[in-house]
Amino acid sequence: MIRTSFLPALLVPAVLALPAFAGDEDQTALCAEAEERYVEIFGTASTEAEGVTVVTMYKYNFCPAEITVPVGTTVRWVNVDKRTSHSVLVKGSGQPESDRAFPEEVIEFTFLEPGPQDYLCGPHWETQNMIGMVTVEP
């Protein structure tokens, strides 16, 4: 009963928002593809990686592009592309850009400072807008 009464309220904003978020729809499909690649390579879902939060790098995107994690979390970026290499530069960290991760390779970074942390892929942020954000909660 409660569920049905909430349904109209949820539906209306979703329908209204649809044109503005067409890009997000593409992103969702792309990230689903990235996850399929991940499972092909590693044989498990990315959410099953132990002790880390996985973000895939695929077709010039980070998937998901925005995550929220508790302080002390290690993020593991996994390149599930077939050819392209990517890097990670966490802008506010004072750390240099990572080495390139080639297909099936990973980059890890542990977030010790709370707050929003922008990061980017060195070779592709400017031309392909390959950027992401980790919100670190205290």
Ligand SMILES: [Cu+2]
């Ligand atoms: Cu890249």
